[in-house]
Amino acid sequence: MKIVVCIKQVPNTTEIKINPETGTLIRDGVESIMNPDDKGGLEEALLLKDKYGAEITVISMGLPQADDILREALAMGADKAILLTDRKLGGADTLATSSALAAAIKQLDFDLVITGRQAIDGDTAQVGPQIAEHLDLPQVTYAENIEFDGKNTFKVKKATEEGYQLLKVVAPLVVTVLATANKPRYMSVKGIVEVYHKEVEIWGFDKLHISEDKIGKKGSPTTVFKSFSRGAKSPGEMFEVGPEEAVGIIVSKLKEKYII
Amino acid sequence: MNFDLTKEQALFQQMIREFSEKEVKPLAAEIDEEERFPLETVQKMAKIGLMGIPVPVEYGGAGGDNIMYSIAVEELSKFCATTGVALSAHTSLCIAPLLENGTEEQKQKYVPKLASGEWLGAFGLTEPNAGTDAALQQTMAVEDGDNYILNGTKIFITNAGYASVYIIFAMTDKAQGNRGITAFIVEKDMPGFSIGKKEKKMGIRGSATCELIFENCIVPKENLLGKINKGFKIAMKTLDGGRIGIASQALGIAQGAMDETVKYTKERKQFGRSIAKFQNTQFQLADLETKIQASRLLVRLAAFKKDQKAPFSSEAAMCKLFAAETAMEMTTKAVQFHGGYGYTREYPVERMMRDAKITEIYEGTSEVQRMVIAASLLK
Amino acid sequence: MDIKEYKNVYVFVEQREDKIQSVALELLGKARDLADALDEKVIAMLLGDNIQNKEELIAYGADEVLYVKDKVLKTYLTEPYAQAIYQIIMTRKPSIVLIGATTIGRDLGPRLSARIKTGLTADCTKLEISEERELLMTRPAFGGNLMATIKCSSHRPQMSTVRPGVMRKNDKDINRKGEVNEFKVTFDRSKFLVEVIETVKKQEELVDISEAKVLISGGRGVGNKENFKQLEELAKVIGDKAEVSASRAMVDAGMIDHDRQVGQTGKTVRPDLYIACGISGAIQHLAGMEESDFIIAINKDKFAPIFQVSDLGIVCDVNKVIPLLADRLRKQ
Numbered sequence: 001m002k003i004v005v006c007i008k009q010v011p012n013t014t015e016i017k018i019n020p021e022t023g024t025l026i027r028d029g030v031e032s033i034m035n036p037d038d039k040g041g042l043e044e045a046l047l048l049k050d051k052y053g054a055e056i057t058v059i060s061m062g063l064p065q066a067d068d069i070l071r072e073a074l075a076m077g078a079d080k081a082i083l084l085t086d087r088k089l090g091g092a093d094t095l096a097t098s099s100a101l102a103a104a105i106k107q108l109d110f111d112l113v114i115t116g117r118q119a120i121d122g123d124t125a126q127v128g129p130q131i132a133e134h135l136d137l138p139q140v141t142y143a144e145n146i147e148f149d150g151k152n153t154f155k156v157k158k159a160t161e162e163g164y165q166l167l168k169v170v171a172p173l174v175v176t177v178l179a180t181a182n183k184p185r186y187m188s189v190k191g192i193v194e195v196y197h198k199e200v201e202i203w204g205f206d207k208l209h210i211s212e213d214k215i216g217k218k219g220s221p222t223t224v225f226k227s228f229s230r231g232a233k234s235p236g237e238m239f240e241v242g243p244e245e246a247v248g249i250i251v252s253k254l255k256e257k258y259i260i
Numbered sequence: 261m262n263f264d265l266t267k268e269q270a271l272f273q274q275m276i277r278e279f280s281e282k283e284v285k286p287l288a289a290e291i292d293e294e295e296r297f298p299l300e301t302v303q304k305m306a307k308i309g310l311m312g313i314p315v316p317v318e319y320g321g322a323g324g325d326n327i328m329y330s331i332a333v334e335e336l337s338k339f340c341a342t343t344g345v346a347l348s349a350h351t352s353l354c355i356a357p358l359l360e361n362g363t364e365e366q367k368q369k370y371v372p373k374l375a376s377g378e379w380l381g382a383f384g385l386t387e388p389n390a391g392t393d394a395a396l397q398q399t400m401a402v403e404d405g406d407n408y409i410l411n412g413t414k415i416f417i418t419n420a421g422y423a424s425v426y427i428i429f430a431m432t433d434k435a436q437g438n439r440g441i442t443a444f445i446v447e448k449d450m451p452g453f454s455i456g457k458k459e460k461k462m463g464i465r466g467s468a469t470c471e472l473i474f475e476n477c478i479v480p481k482e483n484l485l486g487k488i489n490k491g492f493k494i495a496m497k498t499l500d501g502g503r504i505g506i507a508s509q510a511l512g513i514a515q516g517a518m519d520e521t522v523k524y525t526k527e528r529k530q531f532g533r534s535i536a537k538f539q540n541t542q543f544q545l546a547d548l549e550t551k552i553q554a555s556r557l558l559v560r561l562a563a564f565k566k567d568q569k570a571p572f573s574s575e576a577a578m579c580k581l582f583a584a585e586t587a588m589e590m591t592t593k594a595v596q597f598h599g600g601y602g603y604t605r606e607y608p609v610e611r612m613m614r615d616a617k618i619t620e621i622y623e624g625t626s627e628v629q630r631m632v633i634a635a636s637l638l639k
Numbered sequence: 640m641d642i643k644e645y646k647n648v649y650v651f652v653e654q655r656e657d658k659i660q661s662v663a664l665e666l667l668g669k670a671r672d673l674a675d676a677l678d679e680k681v682i683a684m685l686l687g688d689n690i691q692n693k694e695e696l697i698a699y700g701a702d703e704v705l706y707v708k709d710k711v712l713k714t715y716l717t718e719p720y721a722q723a724i725y726q727i728i729m730t731r732k733p734s735i736v737l738i739g740a741t742t743i744g745r746d747l748g749p750r751l752s753a754r755i756k757t758g759l760t761a762d763c764t765k766l767e768i769s770e771e772r773e774l775l776m777t778r779p780a781f782g783g784n785l786m787a788t789i790k791c792s793s794h795r796p797q798m799s800t801v802r803p804g805v806m807r808k809n810d811k812d813i814n815r816k817g818e819v820n821e822f823k824v825t826f827d828r829s830k831f832l833v834e835v836i837e838t839v840k841k842q843e844e845l846v847d848i849s850e851a852k853v854l855i856s857g858g859r860g861v862g863n864k865e866n867f868k869q870l871e872e873l874a875k876v877i878g879d880k881a882e883v884s885a886s887r888a889m890v891d892a893g894m895i896d897h898d899r900q901v902g903q904t905g906k907t908v909r910p911d912l913y914i915a916c917g918i919s920g921a922i923q924h925l926a927g928m929e930e931s932d933f934i935i936a937i938n939k940d941k942f943a944p945i946f947q948v949s950d951l952g953i954v955c956d957v958n959k960v961i962p963l964l965a966d967r968l969r970k971q
Contacts, residue, residue, distance in 0.1 A: 013782030014909070025784055071271060095753060121781055124761040126749035129717075133753035138832040139717055141746045155836070160742050162655075163841035168834045187275045189309035189322035196267050221758030221794035225775065227787040236934075238952035240941060243959040247967050250935060250960075253951055254968075257912060257933060527929075528922055529947075606904055606923060 001054040001148070003045045004105055006115040006131070007038040007073060009066040013120045024229050034069040037116025041177035043184040044146050045114055046077050052148055055079050057108060061089060061101055070200050075191035076184070086204040088216050094122070096219030098130030103210040104203060105135065111171040112154065117142055117178050128176035138169050141176040265327070272328045276335040279308070288340040291466035292611050297422055298343050298466055306377020310347065315355060320372030326563040330508040334559075337512025338519070341615035342466035344512055348505030349418040350374070353623075354381025357427050357443065357498040361486035366445060370425055382423035383502075384414035384446075384472050385495050392628055395438035395492060399474060401430035406481050408432075408444065410474040413456065416622070420470035421455045424448050427498070428472070429491050436489060443491035445483040452477030463614035500573045501566065502623045503580035507559045510583035510619035514552050517587075517594040517612045521545065524598055524607075541597065548590050555583040574636035581629035584619035591616040645795035648674045649733035651724065652685040652696060652704075653743055655715075659690070662739035662803035664699045669766055669806040670737055671700035676768040679734070684822075686723050688713040697817035700809050704819040705731075711826065714838075715743045718831050721750045723824045728755060733796045735774050737766075740800035748800045758791035759798040764805055774799065783911075783932075848899050851882035853912045855961075856901055856928070857894070858886040860917015860938055866958045867894050870916060873965040884908070886924050902927035917957040920945025937961075 011030045019026050034042075045056045058073040060066045061084040070081040082104065089100050105113060113135070118125035125141070132139035144164065145157035156175055158165045187195075205215065213219060239249055265273065283304055291298050305311055313329040315321020329351060337344030355374050358367060373379045390396040399412025410430050417426075426446045433440030446453055456471030486494045522545070525536035535541050558579035565572035591613035595602040602609045620626045648670040652663040663683070670681040683701040685693060688710050696704045705727060711719045724747070728736065736751075738744040740762050752759035765777035769790075774797040777788045791797040848854060855870045855877075867889070874881040883899060890900045901908055903923035913931035918924060920936070920943055928934070929948050936949035937957040946952040953960065 011781070013784065016781060016784050025781065071267075072274075075271065075275075093758065094749070095756070095758065098753060123780060123782070124749075124759075125745045126752070126759060126761060129746060129749035130753035133750050138830075139746070139750065140833060142742050158742075160838075163839045165835055165839070166837040168836050169832055173832075186279055186308045187271070189272065189275075189313055189324055189328070190317070192268055192272045192275060193323045195271065221756075222760055222789050222791045225788045225790045227780075227785055229785055236946065236948075236950045236952055238941070238946060238949075238954065240954040243955055243963050246937070246953045246955045246960045247963045249951070249953065250964055251967055253933075253935065254912075523926075527926060601922070 001048065001052055001112070002108075002110045003048065003054050003056045003112045003114060004108055004110045005038070005042050005045050005056060005058045005073070005078070006101060006105075006113070006127075007042060007058055007060050007069055008035045008116070008119050009033070009060065009062050009069045010035045010119050010121045032065065032068065034072055035116050035119045036179035037118055037120075037177060039116070039184045040179040040181045041114040041116050041175075042073055042076065042078065043182045044143070044175075044177050045112075046185065047182065048112075048146065048148055049077065052150060057082065057110075059084060059101070059104060061085070061097060061104075067200055071195045072187060074198055074200075075187035075195045077188075077191065081198070081200045082203055083200050084203045088205045088212065091217035091220065092215060093220035093222045094124055094126040094130060095221055096215050096217075098127045099134060099210060099214045099219055100208060101127070102131045102134035103208040105131065107207075107209075111152070112146075113137070113172070113174045114146075115174070115176050117176045125176070128174060132174035135174065137172055137174050139174045139176070140167050140169060143175045143177045144181045146175055146177075265331075269325075269327055269331065272324070273331050273335070275308075276310075276332050279305075279310075280335045280339050284336055284343050285339040288342075289605070289608065289611070291340060291342055293465075293605070295460075295465045297468045298340070298346065299422065301343055302346060302377065302380065305347065311350060311377035311380075312355065312371075312375025313351065315359065315371060315375040319359070319367055319375060321375040325567045326504065327560060327567065330504055330559055330563045333505050333508035334512040334515070337509040338516035340466075341509055341513050341612070342464045344509040345418055345464055345467050345506075346380075348502065348509055349383060350381045350423075352502040352505040353383030353418075353498055354423070354425055354427055356501045357383075357485065357494055358445070360497065361443070361494050362445075365482070366485065370445065374425060379424035380419055380422050382417055382419040382426045383498065384417050384426050384428045386414060386416050388413065388415055392625055394495065395441070397429060397431045397441055399428070399430040400434075401432050401442060401444065401479070403432075408479045408481065408484070410444070410446070410452070410477040410479055412474050414472040414474075416459065416469055417472050418467055418469055418622075420472060421458075421468050426472065427485065428474075429495055430474075432491075433489055438492040440489050441491040441495070442488050443485040443494045444479050445485050446477070446479055447483075450477055450479060461618075463611070463616070463618055465614075499623055500576045503576040503629070504559065504562050504566065504572075506619055506623045507555070507562070507576070507579040507583040510580070510587035510616065511552070511555045511559055513612050513616050513619070514548075514555065514583070514587040514590040517591045517609055517616075518545070518548060518552060520607070520609055520612075521594045521597050528599075535597070544593060548586075548593060551582075551586040552590065555579065555586045558582055574633055577624070577629040577632035577636075580619075580624065581626050581633070584616075584626060587616040587619055588613075640793070640795060642793070642795055645732045645734040647680045647682055647731075647733050648677070648735040648737065649682045649684055649728070649731070649796070650701070651736065651738040651744070651747070652683045653739050653741060654685065654687050654690055655743075657687060657690055657713075659685075659692070659695065660739065660741070660803075661808070662741060662744075662801070663696075664808040665803065665806040666737045666739060666801060667696065667700040668809040669801070670735075671809060673735060673766060673768055673774070674702075677734070677772060682731070682733070684724060684727055686712040686720055693819050694817075695811070697815050697819070698811045698813050700815070702817045704817065705822040706819060707822050707824050709824070709826070711828075711831070714835060715747075716831070716833055716835065717746055717750055718833065719826060720747050721754060722826055722830070723822075724751055725754055726824050727822055728796060736796045736798045738798070738800045740802040744800050748798060752798050755796070757794040757796060757798060758789075759800070760789045760791070761800045763799045763801050766799060766801070766806075773797070846882055846898065848882050848884045848901070849906050849908050851884075851908070852880035852910055853877055853914075854882055854884045854901070854908060854910045854928075854931075855914045855916065856884040856886065856918060857889050857916050858918030858924075859888045860919075860957050861889065861894075862917070862958065864894055866961075869958070869961045869965065873961055873968070876965050876968045886918050886921075915945050915949065916961060918945055919943045920948065
């Protein structure tokens with residue numbers, strides 16, 4: 001079995017704090033990590049490898065330092081790693097990103113493509129299904145578990161709001177995985193000791209056989225008009241009131257925060 | 261001179277930090293409260309190769325170096341000194357002497373299963389009457405055909421009862437004093453070998469610290485480690501390496517206590533501001549941070565020298581001496597900064613203080629370390 | 640692509656088990672605002688096999704309902720739905736398409752946008768029309784730490800997904816006029832490669848309070864099990880994302896399980912909203928929750944230390960406030 005796993009290097013957004021005076025993001029000292037949903041996807045691939053034997057290729061589109069997460073993936077047990085990096089690919093929205101990744105994946109041999117459901121910086125959950133569309137493959141999103149029948153059919157457990165569904169698909173297909181699907185293994189010590197002796201293939205735009213107007217800024221139908229932080233955390237307000245008034249204040253706050 | 265960790269060492273540090281945070285930290289208080297050996301944690305560590313970090317690949321190890329090993333003990337001990345010492349005794353005091361002194365047959369028989377974590381290792385030198393004066397061994401080993409018969413007791417043995425392989429020192433020629441001591445590889449099921457009483461300790465309460473009893477214990481001749489009557493040298497050399505492990509443990513304890521104290525002093529408000537804003541707090545923590553960083557550099561230096569196969573005895577003694585005393589000072593101050601809360605088991609610092617004390621005592625007391633350093637300096 | 644050819648605001652109406660989902664009605668409300676600003680129409684796209692009450696969509700703001708009826712659309716699967724909506728979009732050329740950001744919408748939206756080769760903006764919290772008659776889509780990024788306003792200037796339709804509960808549905812107006820029309824779709828069934836083998840409804844799961852987005856936390860001020868029940872009622876009213884937690888005092892008093900304890904010897908939590916009910920704010924408790932996005936504290940004692948970390952502090956008897964709050968929310 002051959003599996004391609006897409007992984008993304010993201011800032012650890014749970015550690016990002018807001019400067020209380022200016023209200024801007026403090027990105028300094030926030031470490032870069034492998035996106036959690038992607039790690040869950042990689043672990044699903046490794047579990048399939050444990051059970052059925054498989055060759056796992058991890059691919060990441062990003063800056064040169066995405067090498068870090070590719071090494072992490074190799075030390076966890078992936079077999080091959082590809083870093084897709086090129087200035088021309090920068091400034092891409094999800095459509096352009098997925099086009100570039102699909103163009104790369106098209107050149108590989110695979111039965112299954114795995115991506116994470118969404119990245120914790122963009123939070124769009126769009127790239128996985130878009131890759132599936134570009135590759136003209138069936139997709140299953142929100143996967144909590146992937147099983148294989150040993151021949152050519154996959155059974156995927158898909159999380160829904162009410163519970164879950166079991167879906168059956170014949171390879172090849174694309175699956176997007178949740179971080180909660182499994183508990184990803186740690187890198188093995190041996191894996192770490194060997195990992196910098198392995199090669200991470202570096203692919204640029206020229207390797208992709210795709211026109212320049214499909215990638216980067218040119219290939220992005222959406223643009224960011226403006227971005228802003230939510231504002232400095234205002235000092236707490238206090239109200240000494242009766243129960244009715246209290247409820248009124250709380251309800252309007254809950255609405256303001258989109259809780260209700 | 262490059263003070264940075266190599267890429268591999270940095271990646272390793274990232275992994276062991278995550279492991280400690282997720283697997284070790286949640287159990288630390290319970291392990292201490294119940295005096296329970298962290299068996300499940302050791303099994304998880306075995307799975308990813310942590311039980312054989314500096315062991316060459318041909319003996320089933322990970323092929324890592326002593327810096328990585330020291331980082332592992334440090335990061336584990338940050339949250340749980342018990343877990344740290346389990347790894348340290350196993351790696352430095354059992355696997356290391358086997359690798360350094362064993363025959364090929366002995367290495368092939370014992371090292372792979374120790375490195376994989378299938379077996380846990382231990383080291384037995386200390387006796388009721390032989391602590392700092394280790395040469396005063398009373399455990400005897402008498403030749404008998406194809407075997408040696410061992411009689412005697414060892415005390416304060418780490419990992420006792422859970423270990424499958426023990427490096428045991430016994431007197432083969434009483435007349436020669438410390439030149440009549442021999443090292444043996446003893447397996448837990450060898451007839452005449454039993455585990456005696458378990459110590460109730462002040463700290464590292466989850467560590468299995470027991471008496472070992474040898475009553476006409478039959479040890480085959482092929483389990484003699486190194487050369488006959490050359491055991492004392494093996495013990496001393498082994499303890500040099502062990503000191504790097506314990507120093508790493510002490511460093512981890514100190515760092516853990518510092519992290520807790522920084523967090524608490526920022527949160528705790530008295531007299532209208534957080535206590536971190538008082539210069540008394542700031543100056544003391546500055547001094548302690550400097551000592552912790554100095555400990556770290558000494559530990560890394562000793563580990564580096566060992567990796568280079570250069571003499572490191574004095575450096576090992578220095579790092580153990582300094583890191584242990586720093587850990588004791590840091591943890592005592594940590595409790596003080598936490599005030600009344602620090603004295604309760606709700607906060608981890610009282611445990612860290614109880615844990616730190618042993619680092620000034622075992623694997624050579626601070627007094628012994630001073631002897632070693634002075635001997636090297638003034639020879 | 641001639642932008643000017645694209646008109647009107649289309650809403651994907653999600654149905655599950657033949658029931659139209661609330662998010663669709665919320666989107667119709669927003670679509671109405673957008674269409675009114677553009678002086679254009681709202682068209683609801685409904686896929687299914689046996690949906691009753693389609694006229695309801697008109698009462699909630701649609702001018703036209705396009706209904707695609709086929710057995711294969713009874714339960715959501717990516718390809719049949721994508722083909723149907725794609726054909727509607729290619730034929731009708733909408734300017735804007737809104738989809739609910741549910742597991743269905745987040746599966747369908749991106750697939751569609753890639754097929755059409757247009758822009759999609761996910762989880763929008765604000766939608767408005769600019770002076771240039773473009774859709775301005777505002778959404779959170781970086782785990783919610785940053786807001787971005789997105790435009791899709793040169794491609795149509797401008798597509799956006801919106802989470803349930805973000806927009807408000809309009810009041811139902813049964814006098815609104817509109818049409819319900821069937822839309823015929825030609826399916827390429829050779830592409831239907833995914834099969835649903837089983838659908839399972841969730842049972843009660845073990846709660847992990849560190850996963851909850853909203854925590855209603857009780858302290859000594861809550862006092863007894865009866866009052867504690869009020870916190871549970873409030874959590875139920877708020878819905879799936881809300882859970883009840885407690886300070887150590889309440890756990891020690893046996894009012895609630897240890898796995899719901901917040902604090903130094905319990906769990907550390909960072910929910911979007913933490914409501915501290917009758918909690919004084921001892922340092923061991925603060926250590927476990929002070930990183931919450933927004934903290935509301937309700938306590939009779941105006942000097943309680945919890946008010947030093949709360950964003951909104953209410954000095955009042957918590958046992959009077961909580962039941963009233965639950966009541967008010969239930970009525971909404």
